[in-house]
Amino acid sequence: MRVRNMFGGGLCAAALVVMLGAAAAPAGDWDFESDAVGKPAKGFATEVGRWEVALDGDNHVLAQLAENENRVFNVALVEGTSLKDLGVSVRVKPKAGKLDQGGGVVWRAKDKDNYYVARFNPLEDNLRLYKVENGKRTQLDHADAPGDRDWHTLKITMQGREITGWLDGKKLLVAEDSTFPDAGRIGVWSKADAQSYFDDLKAEAVNSAK
Numbered sequence: 001m002r003v004r005n006m007f008g009g010g011l012c013a014a015a016l017v018v019m020l021g022a023a024a025a026p027a028g029d030w031d032f033e034s035d036a037v038g039k040p041a042k043g044f045a046t047e048v049g050r051w052e053v054a055l056d057g058d059n060h061v062l063a064q065l066a067e068n069e070n071r072v073f074n075v076a077l078v079e080g081t082s083l084k085d086l087g088v089s090v091r092v093k094p095k096a097g098k099l100d101q102g103g104g105v106v107w108r109a110k111d112k113d114n115y116y117v118a119r120f121n122p123l124e125d126n127l128r129l130y131k132v133e134n135g136k137r138t139q140l141d142h143a144d145a146p147g148d149r150d151w152h153t154l155k156i157t158m159q160g161r162e163i164t165g166w167l168d169g170k171k172l173l174v175a176e177d178s179t180f181p182d183a184g185r186i187g188v189w190s191k192a193d194a195q196s197y198f199d200d201l202k203a204e205a206v207n208s209a210k
Contacts, residue, residue: 027204032060047112049074067193077187084183089155093197103190108180122147129173143172
């Protein structure tokens, strides 16, 4: 796992948190290359699901391997992150799943039941934006996105209440919401039995548009 602060340098997230007296890391870049295969990724809290580092060729990735029921949201959150107005991106590769496939990125998370999430699902050929409040998911926007088993890059920006989302560089999602107005953790997400790979999770603080 590689983590950079937004001002450059190579400080790890844990060291940055200690130096700032429990303040959260303002930005990060996680690639899992220094994490042990078959073990949890350093700095990631498994909230729901089975999350561990795997190999995709020679590349280390974070894999969601649980085969849960349809109603289950698999969530792993990055410890020590607290971002409000942000840009966040992740690469996602669907591997398996009969009920669901693919996955996405989480931000402004209070806990495993309260957050925003954008996810790509090749089974449904779409990209969707949700809020999850007290474990209940509500759709905020959606777009058609033909699916396959390749790597895809999902990017989100949120400033104030304005949310914008891209898939592979194409702007597809636009919404406004104020359910979660405060800073929160970032993370990764899949649903039910969606077994997926995640890599190159990146986040940075941005200036608020409000």
